Amino acid sequence: xxxxxxxxxxxxxxxxxxxxxxxxxxxxxxxxxxxxxxxxxxxxxxxxxxxxxxxxxxxxxxxxxxxxxxxxxxxxxxxxxxxxxxxxxxxxxxxxxxxxxxxxxxxxxxxxxxxxxxxxxxxxxxxxxxxxxxxxxxxxxxxxxxxxxxxxxxxxxxxxxxxxxxxxxxxxxxxxxxxxxxxxxxxxxxxxxxxxxxxxxxxxxxxxxxxxxxxxxxxxxxxxxxxxxxxxxxxxxxxxxxxxxxxxxxxxxxxxxxxxxxxxxxxxxxxxxxxxxxxxxxxxxxxxxxxx
Numbered sequence: 001x002x003x004x005x006x007x008x009x010x011x012x013x014x015x016x017x018x019x020x021x022x023x024x025x026x027x028x029x030x031x032x033x034x035x036x037x038x039x040x041x042x043x044x045x046x047x048x049x050x051x052x053x054x055x056x057x058x059x060x061x062x063x064x065x066x067x068x069x070x071x072x073x074x075x076x077x078x079x080x081x082x083x084x085x086x087x088x089x090x091x092x093x094x095x096x097x098x099x100x101x102x103x104x105x106x107x108x109x110x111x112x113x114x115x116x117x118x119x120x121x122x123x124x125x126x127x128x129x130x131x132x133x134x135x136x137x138x139x140x141x142x143x144x145x146x147x148x149x150x151x152x153x154x155x156x157x158x159x160x161x162x163x164x165x166x167x168x169x170x171x172x173x174x175x176x177x178x179x180x181x182x183x184x185x186x187x188x189x190x191x192x193x194x195x196x197x198x199x200x201x202x203x204x205x206x207x208x209x210x211x212x213x214x215x216x217x218x219x220x221x222x223x224x225x226x227x228x229x230x231x232x233x234x235x236x237x238x239x240x241x242x243x244x245x246x247x248x249x250x251x252x253x254x255x256x257x258x259x260x261x262x263x264x265x266x267x268x269x270x271x272x273x274x275x276x277x278x279x280x281x282x283x284x285x286x287x288x289x290x291x292x
Contacts (some may be wrong), residue, residue, distance in 0.1 A: 014208050019162060028207065034145040035233055036060075036068045037142040038090045038223075041097055044178045052260035053092075059255065063240045076149040083107065085227030086177055090237055092262065099282045102275070106130040107224040110234060111241045112266035112274060114220070116199075118247070120271070121217035123200050124156035129186065129208040136164045136212055138169055145182040145194035148175045151281070153182055155233050156215045158193025158288040164213075168291050221262050221276050241267040 040049050053070055060068040068162050071088055073079045077096050084105035092113075093101065093169065101107040126136065126144075133139065139161070147153035152209045154175075159170065174191050176182045179200045186194040187206060201209060223241065225234050244266050246253040256264045 009239045013066045037088045039088045041090045070200045094151040095278045099278045101287045109240045109270045110225045112222045114265040120220045123198045124152040124215040126213045142193040145185045145191035152197035160213045
């Protein structure tokens with residue numbers, strides 16, 4: 001009888017140990033898979049993001065021989081949360097989401113995307129195609145298309161309006177889910193004006209559009225790394241991006257031809273002043289979010 005009891009105890013212990021080991025192994029596999037995962041701030045719809053950034057994932061897989069994958073989130077906040085929590089290893093972020101992430105969990109900038117003109121900056125614009133509107137002062141009471149949380153399509157356009165003495169209560173902001181929908185709403189007449197990134201405005205090619213206001217230069221998009229990530233993986237990712245030289249290398253230019261406009265011109269390491277210029281936008285972000 002006593003031997004039977006001992007045998008039962010041993011079997012229970014073995015089951016507990018086996019279950020614990022299996023759980024630990026599962027967690028290890030999950031951690032390993034997540035280590036090679038990137039995400040993109042959702043400035044376009046998921047279908048377009050998937051089409052535009054899957055070639056980058058394929059390039060990373062071929063170059064590093066690691067199982068990179070793309071994981072998308074529905075909102076800016078969800079993207080920042082996932083990166084800080086280590087659910088993903090790298091995220092392409094605009095300057096305000098980057099500043100928020102640095103403040104929250106000390107994100108590290110891996111590489112800065114180069115603009116088509118070779119600079120590390122872009123601008124936000126407020127545009128209209130209503131011939132009766134020629135200045136920001138005429139936007140009072142008018143529907144203005146924006147993309148909530150976006151640096152170029154929300155925070156900076158609101159700041160430009162505030163600088164002109166135009167407050168949230170003076171306008172009728174209409175928020176859309178991505179940059180393309182903001183622009184389409186303007187072109188379709190759903191809104192009378194819109195705040196967008198300058199490249200989105202230029203890409204439309206519609207001659208009816210007129211710029212009412214252009215922002216000061218803003219720090220360009222970056223790939224930022226999760227604070228929970230190993231240094232080895234940070235270096236692997238950064239090296240893969242920094243070796244791309246589409247301005248000088250014809251093969252690289254061909255490789256990146258169909259990549260998203262934000263990343264098709266290559267990457268550089270962040271200049272010494274880059275982080276501070278990003279963090280300065282936090283004050284603007286808070287001013288805009290607190291404005292009535």
